[in-house]
Amino acid sequence: MKRLSVVVAGTGQIRDVEIQPGTTAGDILNQLGLKDYLLSKGPNDPFFAAAESVFDKVNDGEKIFASTKAEVGERLLCA
Amino acid sequence: MRLKDLGTRPAPAAIRNLLSRIVRGHGPSVSVQRRQIPYWQERGWQQRGNTYTGAYQTRHGAFTGEIRQHHGNDIEFFLYQPSQEIQSHSHWACFQHRGNDWYLVHMGRRPNDVSSGILAIERLITEAFED
Numbered sequence: 353m354k355r356l357s358v359v360v361a362g363t364g365q366i367r368d369v370e371i372q373p374g375t376t377a378g379d380i381l382n383q384l385g386l387k388d389y390l391l392s393k394g395p396n397d398p399f400f401a402a403a404e405s406v407f408d409k410v411n412d413g414e415k416i417f418a419s420t421k422a423e424v425g426e427r428l429l430c431a
Numbered sequence: 432m433r434l435k436d437l438g439t440r441p442a443p444a445a446i447r448n449l450l451s452r453i454v455r456g457h458g459p460s461v462s463v464q465r466r467q468i469p470y471w472q473e474r475g476w477q478q479r480g481n482t483y484t485g486a487y488q489t490r491h492g493a494f495t496g497e498i499r500q501h502h503g504n505d506i507e508f509f510l511y512q513p514s515q516e517i518q519s520h521s522h523w524a525c526f527q528h529r530g531n532d533w534y535l536v537h538m539g540r541r542p543n544d545v546s547s548g549i550l551a552i553e554r555l556i557t558e559a560f561e562d
Contacts, residue, residue: 395487423538424537
């Protein structure tokens, strides 16, 4: 079991959760009712995929971020 | 004689501290409240009306930015003097020059809030340096 603090980026609200091995990013977002959000450890790390297990990638007591989906440009238009 | 009295001297501060704590006991613990503030504020951005000024912060450096929130998720993100690494990134075409070294960052998928946009741009800058 690990404890996590999920910071909802837009509001700064902090949601504390306990996760078990195998818990995915999607599980956490669903549980917290954060539709259309993505989880990440911060700006220097990629987003967790919805089906990705978070447990092995975080430390007990760590703070992670939930932010709304945002992407710079669209490959077809910009890249 | 097996023992010679050399006189007295004060104990080291660490030991005095330890002993005084044993005598006094621990005081009541103080619960420290967490600050619940939006990400933009945590990262030191300043808000003036609908405009935010600050820096996109990454492990590769901080980059001056400005954000204008017109209404709802109609938010414009600007970056000042993007570095050579950013200019070489595959998304460079998404940066529109707006004069005086300021660039508007075109968001293909608009964030719902300022903080999520800052995170997205910080992530893009990190990618530019690491790709």
